[in-house]
Amino acid sequence: MTEPEPSTQPSLSATGWALLGMLSYETELSGYDIRKWIDWSMRYYYGSPAFSQIYSELKKLEKLGLLTSRLDGTGTRNRRLYKITETGMEAVTRWAREAPLEPPSLKHPAILRVTLGHLSDPAALKQMLQDHIAYIDDMQRDAAKEARWAAADPSWAYAKIALDWAERYYASERELTLRLIKDLDEAEANFPKVGEGAKIPWPDPAYWYEIERKADAEDAD
Template sequence: MTEPESGAMPSLSATGWALLGMLSYETELSGYDIRKWIDWSMRYYYGSPAFSQIYSELKKLEKMGLLTSRADGAGTRNRRLYRITPRGMDAVTRWARESPVEPPTLKHPAILRVTLGHLSDPASLKQMLQEHIAYIDRMQRDAAKEARWAAADPSWAYAKIALDWADRYYASERELTMQLMKDLDEAEANFPKVGEGGKIPWPDPSYWYEIERKADAEDA
């Protein structure tokens, strides 16, 4: 990987910026420490990269001069500790302050299944959504717990704000999913019956475009 020109913003993945941000505190961290921190916080709103991805990104960041590392033989096993460099601190600070925030990308497998509900049935969809609610409840419970414990140290104040947001987010997700289950009954009542030979009714594409033109005309 080529090093960026002096003064230029490095081209990093979202995970790379997140790892730099985690290392922007004064404490050295191992890859394991970073993964634990992600489990305590980021996984509630940004996902959780695998160990292999974390270590791969750390190596890239070190090669670019944004991090340094050292082997630590203390304890029961050897580990490598990472520390941000002044250059890395400058880059991640500029990124946090100056880089445009990309729109969030929502990939919701449960809603995709509902969109293709004609291939399923209301009972199966509701069972799937019940399982989704169980997942939501676990995430909300864990986020609320981590938010409470984040209050233990003032340096975690911003992390606590994010965890409080995650708690409220999953509460909202639960409410939306409960409403979705109610909406399934209406959708089933309105959906056209399957035709002969098991063919699923669907408007011709020309009709799609007609509706699109009408919607655009209404906005105009």
């Protein structure tokens, strides 16, 4: 049996692919330009890497031959401009079209705090969630603004669609957070009392596994 040919697709981080994708318009961009673009769009749905991470990824992409760079300007106003190569364009096009879509990784600090609510109290948790709503409102408002301005140029059509999605996402997040506050109100009488010198009640691990077996049996029915 013949061995399959190894894939020539480079192994990049998600941030690396995102940066390469930003350069796929074949326009030279500086690291500052790229960071501004992230602030205008990707931070609403994919996070915002630090400058140090951006430059580290750009160096890796250049070393792999996926982009080139040159110094522009003289003296203290020098800036390095990056441009995608033909190899880079082929790689990022193949990635965008063919790479399996990874499941989103949800790390929600507010929900983690609610899970560990026995170390806090309902009033503190609800105040924290109100602060979270203020953050959500800011993100939704800013995403809506960027989506409106993305309509200024047809080449940003896909970016506008992503920003429209981001606005709807934050609207949904707001409703979920308000529901979470309501859930805390409705369940408050059932919460274990802490801070009174008593141990925090918690089922024995054997009980966890018994519940797991019952849940698995239910799924099998």
